[in-house]
Amino acid sequence: MRARLARVDAVLVQAIIAAALSFAHLHDVATAAGQDGWKAWAYPISVDLLLVAAWRRLRSGDGKTAAWCWFVIALVASLGANVATAGLLDLDNVPAWLRILVAGWPAIAFLGGTLLAHSAPKADLDSKVIEGQEDEPETAPEPPAQLAIGAPPERPAVPIPAALINHARKVAAEHHSRTGAQIDTPTLRARLGVPALMAEAIAAHL
Template sequence: MRTHLARVDAVLVQAFIAAALSFAHLHDVAVAAGQDGWKAWAYPVSVDLLLVAAWRRLRSGHGKAAAWCWFVIALAASLGANVATAGLLDLGNVPAWLRILVAGWPAIAFLGGTLLAHTAPKTDTEPEVIEDQEDEPETAPEPPAQPAIEAPPQPSPVPVPSALVDHARKVAAEHHARTGVPIDTPTLRARLGVPAPMAEAIAAHL
């Protein structure tokens, strides 16, 4: 346990020293490029934050191409400042391209940080396969049973007197002799002067 803690403490101390030196070198380059005051201190923070954001995206396993791109850019800025302050660059008379690069760094860092922080990782989701289910044939509803229609009651036979039947036969014979055709019910009714039901009953006896 103590060995593990000692190893962790050594790593943290080493990381702190490296960060402090890189921070100071970036500050010196920013000052040499004409960025004074708080602006010179903001440049190291911007570079280190971009480096951390790219490293976190690499650890997440998503968007490795973009993460590696911005990680290399931030690492080149940090490493370039360290090399420049080693005597290879005259900080009293920096070239124009370095001034342009330092002045344009905030926009580059903002673009990289925004893309790394707000680009949603792609998730490989397989589309759900929905099996086609055959639609069962719908059974037509049975029509409601219709109530049975009762037959109308048969009219009761009209009683016909035999004398009236005999008279009707004479009238029918006379009509047949005169016209040559059997007498019909309306004519029989008109000749006898009886209601229609009785005329039909009399015609049934002829």
């Protein structure tokens, strides 16, 4: 158990040292390229976050092409800064192309981080679909309705809008006040201009 903890501690210390050195190199390159103050400190964080996001997508097992693309971009940015500070680049006289790359990095990192964060892995989408299907209550199939022998088939229910029923009541009231008699179905149908089946259904509501 102690040996295992010792191995874990050694790996953790090594990771912290490597991250600190890479962080410092990225900061130095950003400063040399004209990014001073808090902006120079933000560049290493941006590169490392994009690297971690791409690695997590690779571990998820989905969308590996895009994940590998952004992983390589972040790795080149980090590795390039480490190599540049090894004396191969004059940090007091940074070339224009490097200034352009450093200035354009925020837009590149934002695009990569957005694509990696908002393109959900297929496994997550499948699990959401399965959860939605499990939440739906199971309904037992209803047995077919049996018609009595010799009985006439029931007419299907006709959906009547509430506004049409209110208008029919006004028409019926006007007919009753004018003639003194209740309006019949043929007259109601003629006044409303609706099919006979709908006129019968409306008359049943009056």
